Amino acid sequence: MSVERAVLAFAGTMVLVSLLLAHYVSPDWLWLTAFVGANLLQSSITGFCPLAKVLRAMGLQAGCAFQ
Numbered sequence: 587m588s589v590e591r592a593v594l595a596f597a598g599t600m601v602l603v604s605l606l607l608a609h610y611v612s613p614d615w616l617w618l619t620a621f622v623g624a625n626l627l628q629s630s631i632t633g634f635c636p637l638a639k640v641l642r643a644m645g646l647q648a649g650c651a652f653q
Contacts (some may be wrong), residue, residue: 588649589641593629597622603643 590605609620642648 587646589638589646591634592641592646592651593637597626 601619602621604615604622607615608619625635631637638648
């Protein structure tokens with residue numbers, strides 16, 4: 587698995603988990619969805635993703651987006 591796929595999988599999981607938590611626990615969990623979306627947006631603009639740095643340090647191979 588590449589860093590890009592891991593980042594997308596993590597972001598998608600966080601969005602779905604936060605939506606479930608917002609539905610069953612508290613609407614305040616939607617802030618997590620907003621945070622994930624904002625992080626994806628800034629990553630697309632700047633090319634910097636904190637999770638990508640962590641995943642590379644863990645040994646995952648970077649693809650073309652996070653080299």
